[in-house]
Amino acid sequence: MGNSNLSVSGPAPHPAARPATRAFKMKKHWNKYAMIYIFLVPILVHFSIFHLFPILFSLYITFTDWPIIGDPKFIGLKNWINFFSDQLAWKAIWNTILFSLYYIVPTMALGLCLALLINTGKRGTGFFKGIYFLPVVTSFVVISGIWAWLFKGTESGFINSFLGLFGIEPQLFLSDSIQAMMVLAGLSVFKVCGSTMIYYYAGLQSVPDEFYEAARIDGASKWHLFWKITFPLLMPIHFYVAIITTIGSFQIFDSAFLLTSGGPNFSTTTIVYYLYQEGFTSLRLGYASVLAYILFFIVFGISLIQKKALGKEVNYK
Amino acid sequence: MFWKKSGVIVLLCALLLVFTACSKDEAASGGSTDKKQSATLTVWIHPYVSDELKSKQNEVFKGMGERFKKEYPNVKVKFEEIPWANREQKILTALAAKQGPDVFYLIPDMMAQFADKGVLAPIDDLLGDYGKDDFDKTSLEAVTYKDKMYGLPLLKEVQTYFYNTKILKELGGDPNHLPQTWDEFNALAEKAVKKGYYARNYEGGNTPNATLYPYVWQAGGQVITDDGKIAINKPDAVKGFELVNNWYKNKMIPKDSINTTDHLPLFLEGKSLAYWGTGASLATMKEKGFKDYAIGSPLKNKEMATFGTTGMFVVSGNSENKKLAAQLVKSMTSTESLKAFNKLTKYVPPRKSAATIYSEDKDMKVLTEYAQYAKPGVIHPVSRSVMPQIQAKLQEMMQGKKTPQQAADGAAKAIQEEMNK
Numbered sequence: 221m222g223n224s225n226l227s228v229s230g231p232a233p234h235p236a237a238r239p240a241t242r243a244f245k246m247k248k249h250w251n252k253y254a255m256i257y258i259f260l261v262p263i264l265v266h267f268s269i270f271h272l273f274p275i276l277f278s279l280y281i282t283f284t285d286w287p288i289i290g291d292p293k294f295i296g297l298k299n300w301i302n303f304f305s306d307q308l309a310w311k312a313i314w315n316t317i318l319f320s321l322y323y324i325v326p327t328m329a330l331g332l333c334l335a336l337l338i339n340t341g342k343r344g345t346g347f348f349k350g351i352y353f354l355p356v357v358t359s360f361v362v363i364s365g366i367w368a369w370l371f372k373g374t375e376s377g378f379i380n381s382f383l384g385l386f387g388i389e390p391q392l393f394l395s396d397s398i399q400a401m402m403v404l405a406g407l408s409v410f411k412v413c414g415s416t417m418i419y420y421y422a423g424l425q426s427v428p429d430e431f432y433e434a435a436r437i438d439g440a441s442k443w444h445l446f447w448k449i450t451f452p453l454l455m456p457i458h459f460y461v462a463i464i465t466t467i468g469s470f471q472i473f474d475s476a477f478l479l480t481s482g483g484p485n486f487s488t489t490t491i492v493y494y495l496y497q498e499g500f501t502s503l504r505l506g507y508a509s510v511l512a513y514i515l516f517f518i519v520f521g522i523s524l525i526q527k528k529a530l531g532k533e534v535n536y537k
Numbered sequence: 538m539f540w541k542k543s544g545v546i547v548l549l550c551a552l553l554l555v556f557t558a559c560s561k562d563e564a565a566s567g568g569s570t571d572k573k574q575s576a577t578l579t580v581w582i583h584p585y586v587s588d589e590l591k592s593k594q595n596e597v598f599k600g601m602g603e604r605f606k607k608e609y610p611n612v613k614v615k616f617e618e619i620p621w622a623n624r625e626q627k628i629l630t631a632l633a634a635k636q637g638p639d640v641f642y643l644i645p646d647m648m649a650q651f652a653d654k655g656v657l658a659p660i661d662d663l664l665g666d667y668g669k670d671d672f673d674k675t676s677l678e679a680v681t682y683k684d685k686m687y688g689l690p691l692l693k694e695v696q697t698y699f700y701n702t703k704i705l706k707e708l709g710g711d712p713n714h715l716p717q718t719w720d721e722f723n724a725l726a727e728k729a730v731k732k733g734y735y736a737r738n739y740e741g742g743n744t745p746n747a748t749l750y751p752y753v754w755q756a757g758g759q760v761i762t763d764d765g766k767i768a769i770n771k772p773d774a775v776k777g778f779e780l781v782n783n784w785y786k787n788k789m790i791p792k793d794s795i796n797t798t799d800h801l802p803l804f805l806e807g808k809s810l811a812y813w814g815t816g817a818s819l820a821t822m823k824e825k826g827f828k829d830y831a832i833g834s835p836l837k838n839k840e841m842a843t844f845g846t847t848g849m850f851v852v853s854g855n856s857e858n859k860k861l862a863a864q865l866v867k868s869m870t871s872t873e874s875l876k877a878f879n880k881l882t883k884y885v886p887p888r889k890s891a892a893t894i895y896s897e898d899k900d901m902k903v904l905t906e907y908a909q910y911a912k913p914g915v916i917h918p919v920s921r922s923v924m925p926q927i928q929a930k931l932q933e934m935m936q937g938k939k940t941p942q943q944a945a946d947g948a949a950k951a952i953q954e955e956m957n958k
Contacts, residue, residue: 287654288629288630288632288633289629289632289633289654289655289656290654290655372793372797373791373792373793373795373797374791374792374793374803376802376803376806376808390792392792392793392795393793394793394796394797395741395792395793395794395795395796395797397936480742480796481742481796481798481925482925483741483742483795483796483925483928483929483932484741484795484796484929484932484936485929485932485933485936485938486925486929497925500623500625500626500629501625501921501922501925502922502955502958503629503650503654503922504958
């Protein structure tokens with residue numbers, strides 16, 4: 221379109237002039253942006269090898285029967301069709317949603333509460349900041365071991381011994397289909413809330429003091445300060461934390477693997493645990509890749525909804 | 538002159554072709570076993586003992602390497618230790634990348650799955666004389682899939698009952714006359730419950746190899762028949778489900794038996810009459826200073842049977858030196874090697890000639906005797922992948938959601954679905 225306008229409005233450029241101009245422009249562009257391109261090369265190479273290639277390869281694998289060894293056998297849409305009739309896959313998705321319900325809000329709420337506590341600036345807050353953050357840097361295996369001891373389903377379990385003091389019957393905890401998922405979620409909340417605390421703490425540091433001062437002059441209570449100023453101004457942090465905890469909750473694997481092996485009766489088999497089982501125990505890499513894509517679609521969809529709901533900017537200036 | 542020169546060239550070319558063909562043949566059949574040939578063989582081993590005994594394990598494998606080197610002086614044997622966790626992935630991903638070991642360690646259900654996928658090399662024709670009659674029969678069955686041998690046995694494990702003799706005496710039992718049958722055990726178990734003890738442990742989080750199959754076999758049933766038919770829901774096999782259900786319903790086993798994986802502390806604390814365990818449990822008992830125990834038989838209803846895995850060394854299908862690797866496997870499972878390995882790890886040696894290591898050890902002698910009843914699990918390509926399903930059916934039964942027959946039918950359906958995939 222642009223080229224035809226040019227040809228009508230003025231004389232055609234000399235045939236040799238056009239490439240020269242292009243070459244000149246390219247050279248100018250290169251001189252200006254060369255360093256940017258050079259610096260981009262490592263990340264592009266890394267992205268291509270470790271992200272783009274596995275993504276595309278796993279998409280290809282979804283159309284094959286591949287037990288890791290040997291060449292993948294093309295089977296068309298069979299793996300995708302099997303997914304819709306696989307009751308265990310749907311159970312795993314439901315279990316993962318259930319885990320998210322038990323996990324996301326408590327993690328955010330507890331992280332925010334801890335951040336508010338350490339934001340008071342009183343003596344010893346630095347020490348408590350370290351204590352609250354400790355589970356984040358502790359190995360999942362270690363914490364799982366402690367959790368297994370705490371929630372042992374016999375009268376000798378720590379929590380059951382404690383409950384026994386009040387005449388409460390020993391609970392099954394990890395051996396009960398309903399309680400097991402709650403215990404797993406509790407473990408993850410305990411493990412992760414230290415890092416959400418840090419995000420919220422950083423957010424709290426950026427709330428200007430003059431807002432609080434102005435509100436206090438107007439007679440606002442602490443309750444009002446929190447709900448009318450702190451909470452809304454932390455909206456970008458809420459959004460970010462909600463996204464990462466949601467993604468984290470859909471990727472839950474370690475605790476189910478270490479504490480319950482997906483049981484009892486598949487009640488803690490999450491989508492990633494099921495994916496692992498299909499891929500590496502049953503050696504059905506094609507079907508496991510389908511599950512990975514389903515997981516991606518779910519997380520992507522939820523993130524879009526969260527962006528719509530929480531992604532609004534709040535500005536009081 | 539021309540013809541003479543041409544003749545020499547043709548002869549050289551022919552010789553070259555012959556040599557090339559020979560080397561191609563050798564490569565195709567897994568290399569040669571020329572005792573002077575040089576090669577490097579990699580063996581993937583695991584931590585079979587606790588960290589404190591690690592250096593002794595290294596010595597045992599070093600000894601195996603040196604023994605092989607005496608026969609094949611130019612072959613270098615590299616032992617690489619791989620953690621137990623996720624070993625399947627490590628092995629499979631390495632083999633998929635055409636890397637990984639020449640020789641590695643497997644258990645029977647994994648062997649069947651791997652052999653079915655073409656990951657392993659059959660070694661019947663590569664071994665020569667390996668002393669077949671010296672190996673116990675069940676251990677050789679454990680290394681065989683579809684009439685082909687894929688490895689040689691390194692160790693045998695046996696699960697049986699360990700009784701707390703103090704509790705036993707309190708219940709009027711006799712450590713010298715321990716239960717032999719289900720009825721005898723259950724009679725004692727009822728007494729134990731009345732006195733406030735558990736009859737035994739039950740670790741439902743472990744695989745059905747430990748939690749169901751022994752009772753199916755003891756009742757005269759099978760999981761999958763030798764000709765590949767599903768038998769887990771046949772009347773005899775269902776008796777195994779019923780036995781477990783009765784134990785749970787009658788509180789003979791702890792409440793968390795549904796999916797726990799460790800009840801040994803309960804036994805060591807004196808809360809349980811018996812413990813269904815292995816030589817490894819015995820080692821822990823000794824380590825904790827627990828002395829009031831007696832080792833009983835695995836029990837029978839129709840036949841005496843138990844589970845006991847057979848650990849084996851197999852040869853990778855990727856190995857460029859399959860013949861040499863098979864010879865290495867033979868050397869690593871020789872009487873001398875098995876004696877050294879099993880004496881350290883407290884497993885039962887699968888060779889009769891190596892069983893003498895426990896002639897002075899009363900407990901291990903008893904376990905070695907019971908090893909003859911130990912079956913290596915279910916040798917079928919789906920046996921491993923169907924385990925979570927069977928475990929879940931058992932758990933549903935214990936939760937009261939299914940009767941033993943329904944659980945067995947569910948397990949049979951799951952096996953069928955897995956076979957159809």
